[in-house]
Amino acid sequence: MLVGVPKEIKVHEYRVGLTPESVREIVARGHRVMVQRDAGAGIGATDADYAAAGGVVVASAEEVFKQAEMIVKVKEPLAAERAWLRADQALFTFLHLAADAEQTRDLVKSGIIAIAYETVTSPSGRLPLLAPMSMVAGRMAVQVAAHFLERAHGGRGVLLSGAAGVPPGRVLILGAGVVGSNAALIALGMGAEVTVLSNTAGPLEQLKAELGPRLKAMISTPQAIEGELRGADAVIATAMVPGGLAPKLVTRAMLAVMKQGAVVVDVSIDQGGCFETSRPTTHADPVYNVDGIIHYCVANMPGAVPRTSTYALNHATLPFVKELADRGVVPALRSNEHLRNGLNVCRGAVTRQEVAAARGYPYTEPLRALGA
Secondary structure: OEEEEOOOOOOOOOOOOOOHHHHHHHHHOOOEEEEEOOOOHHHOOOHHHHHHOOOEEEOOHHHHHHHOOEEEOOOOOOHHHHOOOOOOOEEEEOOOHHHOHHHHHHHHHHOOEEEEHHHOOOOOOOOOOOHHHHHHHHHHHHHHHHHHOOHHHOOOOOOOOOEOOEOOOEEEEEOOOHHHHHHHHHHHHOOOEEEEEEOOHHHHHHHHHHHOOOOEEEEOOHHHHHHHHOOOOEEEEOOOOOOOOOOOOEOOHHHHHOOOOOEEEEHHHHHOOOEOOOOOEEOOEOEEEEOOEEEEOEOOHHHHOHHHHHHHHHHHHHHHHHHHHHHOHHHHHHHOHHHHOOEEEEOOEEOOHHHHHHHOOOEOOHHHHOOO
C-alpha cells in the first residue's frame, strides 16, 4: 500500500501523522510511504530522517493526496485538502465530525473511507487513540489556566498554588475521564484546591482513591455546577460523548455567578464545547472574553507540544496503520470491530450514529457500507 503523510496546515499545528520510526516499520513490511517536504519539522524530524527510514519525500501536499491510497494525518483535512480526496482512498486521522457540518458534507461527497481516531475502541470499550491526546490536553489545561489567570493576560491575578498566608486558587473540572483525571493530577500537584464533577460515581471514586483526600469529588447536576462555578478561579471542561456533540453544561446565564477574570479552558471544543459561550480558537489567537470570563477554546491544544504529542499518538496509532496497510482497508475494517468503530464516513454514507444525528444524515450500518 502507498501511505501518504502530508504536512499539517491547521494554524500552529506542528504534529505529524507518522514519525520516521513509524515510517521505518511500515516500509519494512513491504509498503511505501510518501511524506511531504518539511512535514516533520515541528517535531525536529528532517526530510533526511524520513528518507533514511525508507520514505519518499515529495514537494507538495497535492502529490501526497493525489497518489496515496491511505492518508495518515493528525488533524481533520481542511477545505483545500478535502478538494483532493477521492473515492478509492482512505483517511485515518482525528475528524470530530459531529461539530463540523462542512467537513462532514465534503467527506460524504468525496466517497472516501474516513476513519476517526477518536472513535476507534479497545476490547475494554476505551478509546485508545484519543487517550494519549486527552492525557496531554488534560495536563496542558492547568498550565494554560494558570497562565491566563495572570493579570497581564487578563486574568484575576491568582496564583493557583497560593502563597504563605494566602489560600490557593480553586479549579473546577467538569468530567472525570482521561482529560479530567490528568487535569486534576496536575492541578493538585500545583497546590490548587480542586473539585471534579462527574455524572457517574465510579470514575469519581477511582479518582479519589488515586489522588487522595485533597480532591473534592461530586456528582454533577446543574445545581452543583452552578454552585461550584461561584468559587472557581479556573474551570476545565472535559465532558464528552464519543463521536457526538459534547453536552452543554454551562449556559451563558451561569457566567454571571462566576468571578470576573476567571478562566474557562474548554477542552471539549473540538466536539462543540461544554460552555454555551464556547467557540473554537487557535494557538495564534487563543482567548476571548464573554461577560468578564476569559475563554480558552483551542481545538488542537496538544499541537503546542508536538514532539511529545506526536510520539504519544504514534505509539497508539501505528498498530492500526500497520493492520490497515497489511490487510487492506476494507478487509481490516470488516474483520476488526474495534477499528470499524472508527469508521465515520464510508463511500458516501455516514456510518457513525452520533454524527448522523448531529448533522442530519441517515445512518448506515458500517458493515453494510463496506459491502459485507
